[in-house]
Amino acid sequence: MRYLEKLLDGVEVEWKSLADISDIFGGLTGKSKSDFENGNAKYVPYKNIFNNPEVNFKQLEFVKVAENERQYEIKYGDILFTGSSEIADEIGMSSAVTTNPDSEVYLNSFSFGLRFNSDVEIIPQFSKHLFRSHYMRRAIAKTASGVTRYNISKRAFGKIQIPVPPREVQNEIVRILDTLTELTTKLTIELTARKQQYSYYREQLLTFNKDKVEWKSLIEIGEVRRGTAITEKEANPGNYPVVANGPSYNYYHDQSNRSGEIIVIARSGAYAGLVSYWDIPIFLTDAFSIHPDKKVLITKFLYYILKKDQTKIHNMAKGAGVPHVRVKDFEPYKVPVPSLEEQERIVSILDKFDTLTNSDSEGLPKEIELRKKQYQYYRDRLLTFPNDI
Known part of the structure; x- marks a missing residue:
């Protein structure tokens, strides 16, 4: 890239190994489930790290910490990492601490932090881009091992080498990449406004009087089926997407175990409780699917009902570290059952809104995706430095 040259x-x-220029510290220790109820201290949860290149201090949670209890506090400049995942490609997601915490803030038990030595000049804003670059993501993935759950080896992690360009170079790279992310942010704000409009109409259309419409549990009007365990290494080359705990598929397999219209609920991890809709054959693994009786409920109508309740369903996830949604907790979930004609009318209206706000092939979602790819392209080019080691 001529500009980089x-x-x-x-x-x-300079290229230096992480073990030579930083210390690794762990998350909360010695905590029980009850410690996460009515806590007095803030901590950074797993999802905050997974979802944000820089820590979002508006998305902290609470834990009980005694006055003289010895726990690591996060500090400005730290890089936080998710320490385990059920998906190899999602291991070690990073989040930089780019602002000074206004009080003591701790780290969740399933993550770890990296703190650079005082004589190492790496600005946090540079770190937030660097550790999510293609090179670093690939290097971090190589430090993980496991079968059904992957965990990072801290010893192997410490051997990772990172570039340490001069401060002025870091600042210029940050300026360019932040400009690109700001463009995406503006488009995202506009899309959010449209989605709020969509949510308003969806709420109006899908709010039913319990005295006028019958409500039934999911187990009464259909079937809830668990996925089949499989790992990427066990999958055979094929054309069927393997769907697990994310909004998209992870890899392919040579057979499917679901077909037709499918509602999927992510079972665990950062996306636990995520509701998604599929109308192609898939292989469902660490998630479960809902199959309504079509004589009673239209699949797409049920999807819209559950999607409207997405926050409520996310909150059904249990576990202080890696959250899980259990089938037995979901089967009693009650939904309205209006007439099939009314369901069809509502689906017709919401499908149009959904295309406007969620389609990957047109409108704002497509523009945002193009901007993200542009950012990723320049990020990976700008952060590819010569290495003679």
């Missing part, structure tokens, strides 16, 4: 003209970029 010009930026680095006459400049030496």
Whole structure:
């Protein structure tokens, strides 16, 4: 990349192993389930790290911490990482601490932190881009091992080498990449406004008087089926997407175990409780699917009902570390059952809104996706430094 060559003209970029320039610290220790009820101290949850390149201090949770209890506090400049995952490609997601916490803030038990030595000049804003680059994601993935759950080896993690360019180079790269993310942010704000409009009409259309419409549990009007355990190594080359705990598929297999219209509920991890809709054959693994009796409920109507309740369903996830949604807790979930004609009318209206706000092939979602790809392209090019080690 000519711009990078010009930026680095006459400049030496050192490569150093993480073990040589930083210390690794763990998350909360010695905590029981009750400690996460009515807590007095803030901590960064797993989802906050997974979802955000830089820690969002508006998304902290609470835990009980005694006055003289010895726990690591996070500090400005720290990089936080998710320490385990059921999906190999999602291991070690990073989140940089780019602002000074206004009080003591701790780290969840299933994550770990990286703190650079005082003589190492790496600005946090640079770290937030660096540790999510293609090079770093690939290097971090190589430090993980496991079968059904992957865990990072801290020893192997410490051997990862990272580039340490001069501060002025870091600042220029941050300026360029932050400009690109700001463009995406503006488009996302506009899309959010449209989605709020969609949510308003969805709420109006899907709010039913319990005295006028019958309500039934999911187990009464259909079947809830668990997925089949499989790992990427066990999958055979094929064309069927393997769907687990995310909004998209992870890899492919040579057979499917679900077909037709399918409602999927993610079972565990950062996306636990996520409701998604599929109308192609898939192989469902660490999740469960809902199959309504079509004589009673239209599948797409049920999907819209559950999607409206997405926050409530996410909150059904249990576990202080890696959250889980259990089938037995979901089967009693009650939903309205209006006439099939009314269901069809509502689905017709909501499908149009859904296309406007969620379609990957047109409108704002497509523009946002293009901007994200543009950012990823320049991020990976700008963060690819010469390495003679």
